[in-house]
Amino acid sequence: MVAAAEIPRDEQAFLAYVQAGGQVEVTDWMPDGYRAKLVKFIEMHANSELMGVLPEREWILRAPTLQRKLALTAKVQDEVGHAQLIYRVVEDLGKPRETSLADLVDGKAKFHNVFHYPTKTWGDVGVIAWLVDAAAIVSQKALLKCSYAPYARIMKKICWEESFHILHGRDVILAMVTGTPAQFELVQEALDRWWGPLMQFHGNPIPKDDDPMYLWRIKSQGNEEARQQFLEGYVPQIRELGLTVPDPKLSRRDDGVWVYTEPDWDELKHVVTGHGPKTEERLAFRRRLLEQERWVHDLVLAA
């Protein structure tokens, strides 16, 4: 393993280095293309954590028991904490947090599809904490191997904190599916709405060797691989509760591969480019808050 200080300042050599498992630190030389892709990818993750807070925080105020209130508050707090960790990585790569936030609220930056959708019931709270977080953790575990070391390191803390989220989500679901028929229905209905976005979450099935993120080893798994992992882990868990996954084609082949109705990739593109049902409202909300509280930021962080 060649030490990072010895990487020649050459894109091909750098590519070979990361593909051999080499780690890159913030002070190392890196090709402009790598740096740009890194900033874009990591910033999208930070934006997603920050925007993901908005659908969930409404339910903190409506939580039906003190325990659930505490757990949901802690979960959302973690997501804000993750945003902080991740924006710090982006900042150290040269893009100030203020610029990232401005790009976000101006619609110039992306965040994950799932956070563009409304939450309608307490059923959504369970489905999001259990299944959306599960889908995210599949990706996040793969990011533990990211070639960019500062990002790989924070993923460790993030994965550790996410593990409670999934358990909390599953506990919320279990309470409802063993509660009243109306509560069971709440869960099924939420699942019906969230299944589409969940299937799109890991992105279209671009082969990993065509995916620049994989070539640079920013991602260490392909999109389809991640989706298959999610299905393998969670469809049995969903079905064993008596819930129905709203895709009649969904089944596991003998060779272990899950087949399913092809997600609408145009819809995914449409949503992540800022046209989801709740995109504009949520960005406007963030914009308003940023402006309203700018004086605090200036007072505390100026000089």
Add this chain to the structure above:
Amino acid sequence: MNELLLGLADDELVVGWRDSEWTGIAPMLEEDVAFSSIAQNEIGHARAVYELLTDDADALAFDRTPDEYRCAPLVELHLPDWAHTIARRWLYEVADEIRITALMETVPVAAKINREEAYHRMHAEMWRERLRDEPRFRDAVQELWPYALGVLEPAQRAALAARVGLDEVAAVERGVHDASFAALHDEMTIVRRSAPAGAQW
């Protein structure tokens, strides 16, 4: 004593509610995380005190009608701006310290609450130092001062005035809820009320 404890628990519950409204939207990310811990602590304190009064803390927290709650108007106010929020945080923590330390001899859990609130006081003082010359903050403190006095029993108010450095004025007393409380209670109980009493969540 029970009225006093119920007032304390309801105050912690509702101020925790209001503080948790900032989760995800505080002025900076680092503060968002810290502030949310304070909100969670307060809910935890409410639960601990409810458990002195009942076996079913959730029922006590959620299943009363609005006029059965004993919280002080200060904690009920909807304050969607940072200056007012910090003003309330600071005033509430100073008042609460007076109240809690007075209870420590008779109520065992009060000592635990007091120890946890040392962090809240440190945090509030840190912000007050930073904002003390900001007109928005000073105005907010003035505005909330009569409400802050209403958190304490009359005999304790002189001590509060001394610590805050303001003259005692007519307090906004417990007993009449702020106009915003009905909406708060409604939102707080909306999911709970959607299932029969005793339903599991």
Add this chain to the structure above:
Amino acid sequence: MIWEVFRCERRGRPFEHAGSVVAPDAEFAEAWAREQYGRRGESVALWLVPRDAIREVEDWADEFDLKYRRVDGYSIKARLKEARERAAARAG
């Protein structure tokens, strides 16, 4: 200001770099680092250090052979085998 946060997970363990917070002074850095790195009891202690105070050292000029002062500079197998054989011969 950027403050680097080092955390100690358990008594007796070394402090390890955990991340950083952006804060105007030590007080804010402490208030914020406490929660970001300690709200789950995952740290028994933190060190907060302004990034500027850290002096990073990352290159050495090791031009000549230093194996004499490292374990990998010693290969005793062959000689040990011979010494054992000779000792056995003397005894036998």
